[in-house]
Amino acid sequence: MIIRLFQLLEQAEARRGMGDQNNWVIRVNDELNRVSENSLEKETEEWKKRSIYKVPIAVADLNKKAYRPQTVSFGPYHHGEGSLKPMEEHKRRALLHFLKRSKKPLQLYVNSLAEVVQQLKDSYDCLDKKWQENTDEFLQLMILDGCFMLEILRTATLSMADYAHNDPIFSDHGKLYILPYIKRDMLMLENQLPMLVLSRLLAVEDKKAMEDEEFVNTLIVKFCSLHVSTKKRMGKCLHVLDVYRKSLLSGEPPKKKDHWKPSSSSGDEIIRSASELNEAGIRFKKSKSVSLKDISFHGGVLRLPRIVVDDVTEPLFLNLIAFERYHVGTGNEVTSYIFFMDSLIDTVRDVSHLNSRGIIQNAIGSDKAATKLFNNLSKDVTIDPNCSLNEVHKEVTHYCSKRLNQWRANLIHTYFTNPWAILSVIAAIFLFALTIIQTIYSILGYYHAE
Incomplete structure (x- = not known):
């Protein structure tokens, strides 16, 4: 009797489950019919209505x-x-x-x-x-x-x-x-x-x-x-x-240089830090405007807009990046700018160099804090391969790939990164000069003796 009761309960549960499944199928079919009736244009318009989002x-x-x-x-x-x-x-x-x-x-x-x-x-x-x-x-x-x-x-x-x-x-x-x-x-x-x-x-x-x-x-x-x-x-x-x-982003981006020809570089290379670019002969100058689009590279000069770094910089840019991330079609200029700046800033030395050129105005105390801020901003950031700064990236990469600039960068990095190395090079040059002078005097003395 008890076994039969359990069997009846199992059958009833199975029928209930089958009924729920049938109801789900009916609901999905109804929704499918409604989706089929709506045109793609209506669906597009529905997504366009949203402009304020919750951050996941x-x-x-x-x-x-x-x-x-x-x-x-x-x-x-x-x-x-x-x-x-x-x-x-x-x-x-x-x-x-x-x-x-x-x-x-x-x-x-x-x-x-x-x-x-x-x-x-x-x-x-x-x-x-x-x-x-x-x-x-x-x-x-x-x-x-x-x-x-x-x-x-x-x-x-x-x-x-x-x-x-x-x-x-x-x-x-x-x-x-x-x-x-x-x-x-x-x-x-x-x-x-x-x-x-x-x-x-x-x-x-x-x-x-x-x-x-x-x-x-x-x-x-x-x-x-x-x-x-x-x-x-x-x-x-x-x-x-x-x-x-x-x-x-107000203002127009710098005009493209018609005479510049892009290299065979794919643009996937990581941009070197500001210190490394400086060693390769690239100079940094402040742009004429504060627009984040006013970034250009020409004649070995990389121009960047001035940015004030203070206590609200990080939350402000994080919200701007989130807006670009979740609002389809708004663009990716701010995200691209932050990623570009993070590529330039690896160490305190990079912040100090950009600060000396008037590009970064540090109002949060230390260069170390500013370095950490830019590094944190670029966490979990996805970059559009067709971003507006891709051309500048290629120009900088092309410039650094030239043999003369590579030689210059290696020379500076090897011999001029600390005071002792600089003194050693100066001493070597001085000794080399003395050797040449001594050789000249010896030759002159030999001719005078004859």
Whole structure:
């Protein structure tokens, strides 16, 4: 009887498993039919909607603090985290100042963003189900964070007279002590707001402000203290990090030299360090602009843009690299630049040499720290073989492969790397000169004796 009962239970379990399997097959077939009905263009458009991404754990673990905001959250990914909650009070206060100054009812702003709410949600990759289902709460988040961001941008770049002189955020004191930390958080990939939020809020507040499409871009560039001409149009941008990236790449790359012929090199060779290139006769000079695209090599001179290395350099570039990595079609110029710089920097000596040429402005204390920073930035980085710096790489490799430059590099590396070697060479030359002089005097003495 007991054995029969077990047999019945096994049969029932098998039928249940078969039923689950059949249901799974039906669901997959339904999804397949829907995929078949959708064209490739629709699928392409769906992927284009995303512009804000969560950094995978495997990447974030390499530097956990680089991708997580420390002071303020923007958007849904880090909203409500304990360490960021103190700033929520200041967000609500900023909203009240914004509404009071605009003299427009809050409902107008809600209605404007409600028209594009699905577009805003689609901007976030892997958006939590909570935000997908609760549209009212999502709109509240966008308006609160959007108004706070606009107030921050205006406080740093324009005159804002409606805040108290001792306001902890929107005062000269706040500009000095708080805004640098907010700026750091505003440039993190996971902590972005769609640019559409800012443009919609400004359009309701003052339509004239939005007649200039570059108004918000200009505010962001000034806020980030970038030495970039604000007259150059950036066009449509996705968010603050995208504006910052485009500003770093402003300007046209140097024109290609028509007379230069590439060598048979495949371009797979690793670029030598700055010290080794210097030994091969290559000189380093500062580029005319600070654009990361302004890198060129001509006549034995490698020109590189000036870069300031400070405490925020590492997290900033890590987020820029992550943006290029996960947003298809955005380009790989920043990643290529970092990989190129890491190739040039192997030791403290390389940083010191680039610093002496005005290319690296070291503000983190020691050359050793700067060396470690560049080496860490290039970890787990994938380089596009068609990157913009590939031609410069080939030119440098071709120059170093010339026999005269190889001989020069070997001579310097062998005899001029330390003071004792230099003294030995000088002594040898001096003795050789004395020997020649002595020989000449001996010959002259022989002729005079005759």
